[in-house]
Amino acid sequence: xxxxxxKAQTGTLPEIVLVPFISDLDNPVDIEPLGDQLFIVEQTGxxxxxxxxxxxxxxxxxxxxxxxxxxxxxxxxxxxxxxxYAENGSFYVHYTNLEGNNQFSRFSVDLDNPEQGDPNxxxxxxxxxxxxxxxxxxxxxxxxxxxxxxxxxDGGSAGDPMNNAQNLxxxxxxxxxxxxxxxxxxxxxxxxxxxxxxGAKGEIWAxxxxxxxxxxxxxxxxxxxxxxVGQDSVEEINFQPVDGPGGVNYGWSCKEGTHFFKLDCxxxxxxxxxxxxxxxxxxxxxxxxxxxxxxxxxxxxSQYPNMYGKYIYNDFCTGVxxxxxxxxxxxxxxxxxxxxxxxxxxFGELPDGELLIADKIGGVIYKITDVSTTAVETDLARLYDFxxxxxxxxGNYTVRFYSIQPESFTLNLxxxxxxxxxxxxxxxxxxxxxxxxxxxxxxxxxxxxxxxSLDGTSALHFVTR
Numbered sequence: 106x107x108x109x110x111x112k113a114q115t116g117t118l119p120e121i122v123l124v125p126f127i128s129d130l131d132n133p134v135d136i137e138p139l140g141d142q143l144f145i146v147e148q149t150g151x152x153x154x155x156x157x158x159x160x161x162x163x164x165x166x167x168x169x170x171x172x173x174x175x176x177x178x179x180x181x182x183x184x185x186x187x188x189x190y191a192e193n194g195s196f197y198v199h200y201t202n203l204e205g206n207n208q209f210s211r212f213s214v215d216l217d218n219p220e221q222g223d224p225n226x227x228x229x230x231x232x233x234x235x236x237x238x239x240x241x242x243x244x245x246x247x248x249x250x251x252x253x254x255x256x257x258x259d260g261g262s263a264g265d266p267m268n269n270a271q272n273l274x275x276x277x278x279x280x281x282x283x284x285x286x287x288x289x290x291x292x293x294x295x296x297x298x299x300x301x302x303x304g305a306k307g308e309i310w311a312x313x314x315x316x317x318x319x320x321x322x323x324x325x326x327x328x329x330x331x332x333x334v335g336q337d338s339v340e341e342i343n344f345q346p347v348d349g350p351g352g353v354n355y356g357w358s359c360k361e362g363t364h365f366f367k368l369d370c371x372x373x374x375x376x377x378x379x380x381x382x383x384x385x386x387x388x389x390x391x392x393x394x395x396x397x398x399x400x401x402x403x404x405x406x407s408q409y410p411n412m413y414g415k416y417i418y419n420d421f422c423t424g425v426x427x428x429x430x431x432x433x434x435x436x437x438x439x440x441x442x443x444x445x446x447x448x449x450x451x452f453g454e455l456p457d458g459e460l461l462i463a464d465k466i467g468g469v470i471y472k473i474t475d476v477s478t479t480a481v482e483t484d485l486a487r488l489y490d491f492x493x494x495x496x497x498x499x500g501n502y503t504v505r506f507y508s509i510q511p512e513s514f515t516l517n518l519x520x521x522x523x524x525x526x527x528x529x530x531x532x533x534x535x536x537x538x539x540x541x542x543x544x545x546x547x548x549x550x551x552x553x554x555x556x557x558s559l560d561g562t563s564a565l566h567f568v569t570r
Contacts, residue, residue: 114414114430119475121426121441126159126461130468132174134243135319136453136461137184143453145463145470148180150200152222157455159470166198166212166222173201175238178261182243188251190214193287196222199243199255207233207241207257211289228289233276237261240316240334244400249327249347249525252282252294256331258316263336264366265358270313271375273305278357280317280331282310298352311345313355313377318421319400319451323347324458324519325555330416332400333380335361340398341380342418342429342438353378382429382438387422393447394422403430406458409475417441417473419449419462504540504554508533516542517555 127145130153135146142162143155150169154162174180183199190196194214202208213226235241240258248254259270259278270278283291299305316334323330327347333355335341339362343355354377359370362383386396401418415430424447429438450465460473504516517528526547531540 115411116432117411117477118428118439118441119409119411119415120477121444122474122476123444123462123471124474125469126472127155127161127470128468129161130463130470132180132450132465133463133468133470134180134182134450134465135184136451136463136470137186138454138456139186139190141456143455143461144184144186145453146181146184146198148182148465149174150181152181152184152198154220157457163220165220166224168198168200168224171200171202173203173205178239178241179205182241183245183255185245185247185253185255187285188247194219195285195287197245197253197285199245201235201241202232205238206235207231209245209255211285230285230289230291233257235260236267242314242317244317244320246320246322248282248322248329249519251284253285253291254280254282254310254320254329256280256314256317256320259314259357265315268358270315270357271354271359273299273302273309273312276306276308278312278314279306279309280311280314280320281308282351283308296350298350310351311353311355313353313357313359315357315361317400318398321400321402321452323403323416324405324454325403327525328403330400330403331355332398332418333357334397335386336366337361338386338396339364339383340386340396340420342382342398342400342416343378344381344436355380381436382427384420384427384438387425389423392423396423397421399449399451401452401462402454402460404458404460406455406460408459411477412460412473412475417460418452419444421448421450421465423447424449501543502541504542505538508535508538510535514540515555516540518542519555 132148133145134148137144141157145153150172151164152166154165156162172181179201181200185197187193187195197211199209209231211228212222215221215223239261242256242258245255257277259265260267269275282297284294285291293307297307299309300307314333317331318334320331329345331343333341341362356377359367360377363379365371399419399421403416404412415428417428419426424444426441428441446464446467448464448466449462451463453461461470462473463470512533514531514533518526529542
């Protein structure tokens with residue numbers, strides 16, 4: 106039997122406190138959950154495993170023999186597990202190879218040890234020559250559509266001297282979207298936006314990015330959040346709805362945020378898409394640097410209602426935490442506080458949706474907690490005793506709950522990657538309800554049951570073991 110709380114977004118800001126969770130890491134730059142474990146990417150070339158209690162367990166993969174890590178922006182940068190990892194054991198990484206180029210490869214789990222990746226299983230599927238050491242980006246994520254998304258910076262230096270971000274003939278300064286194949290190659294989805302453009306790289310999903318650092322998908326809605334590190338004065342947050350067709354141009358290097366960076370772009374009629382949030386660089390010369398956004402996540406955990414539904418992110422240079430969210434009529438951005446030490450390089454999610462943030466220089470991962478005690482002020486903040494049975498199951502589920510009024514629902518079931526597994530429309534009566542649905546047996550892990558009604562959207566979390 107599993108119990109749930111029906112949650113909704115509030116307009117109250119959380120009071121963030123960072124609590125040490127994992128230490129003794131070497132330049133952590135990515136945190137990926139899988140089952141009840143965390144896989145932490147160290148820029149120097151290793152992927153290590155920690156349990157959900159914050160204990161380091163083992164080294165999952167060691168690529169230090171093939172990774173060029175300069176201590177600046179090169180190194181092992183990204184990790185994504187195949188949505189069918191439990192069946193095929195495949196995962197994908199992005200690293201700087203010994204020639205200084207961006208290397209994208211597929212690996213497989215060690216057949217003799219399911220707690221380790223096999224370093225000898227590497228199948229490179231893409232390599233891109235890199236003219237400069239900086240702006241390598243590196244995030245890799247499978248989207249709700251099952252495709253692999255990944256980013257590259259504009260090639261580096263300053264001001265995009267080669268105009269890569271506005272050039273469809275290169276994948277630099279872009280967000281890519283591909284369909285990996287079982288043999289380690291990949292296909293280009295037929296509905297990618299530039300497949301019919303002469304000379305364009307078909308892998309491109311969006312363009313005009315300088316150095317998108319740590320994009321993420323909202324686990325509940327599938328919406329895509331893309332931060333982009335600025336140059337002279339502005340950091341930006343871009344947003345793409347789950348049903349967006351791709352092909353968006355976010356402006357760099359013609360624009361930095363909503364401001365023109367190159368004046369000769371001002372009258373060329375390029376259809377740029379402005380960010381949903383931006384902030385100015387700090388003028389405090391005592392800080393590590395003036396500004397560099399580290400993208401985060403929309404909080405979908407269950408512990409902190411004032412964080413729920415809010416996109417939370419930080420600045421690597423200043424340690425300032427911010428949130429951006431849709432308040433029902435407009436985008437709202439607020440500062441949540443300034444945290445030391447700085448150099449927060451990546452966010453992560455625990456398997457249950459609680460948020461983490463990593464201090465790259467200190468090698469420490471913190472839990473993001475909220476000490477506010479403000480009650481949830483919304484009509485959707487009703488506590489139901491939801492019961493989902495049986496657990497474990499044979500593919501036939503029953504949801505039981507008590508409703509105070511008749512309501513129409515759409516039930517959507519997502520796995521931990523945000524991939525929609527199942528959905529169905531149902532009606533609830535006033536009083537005790539019992540809804541059943543059938544789905545193939547779910548593997549062990551965390552899942553999200555989304556409820557959509559005319560009142561709004563809420564989420565239920567459950568785990569199978």
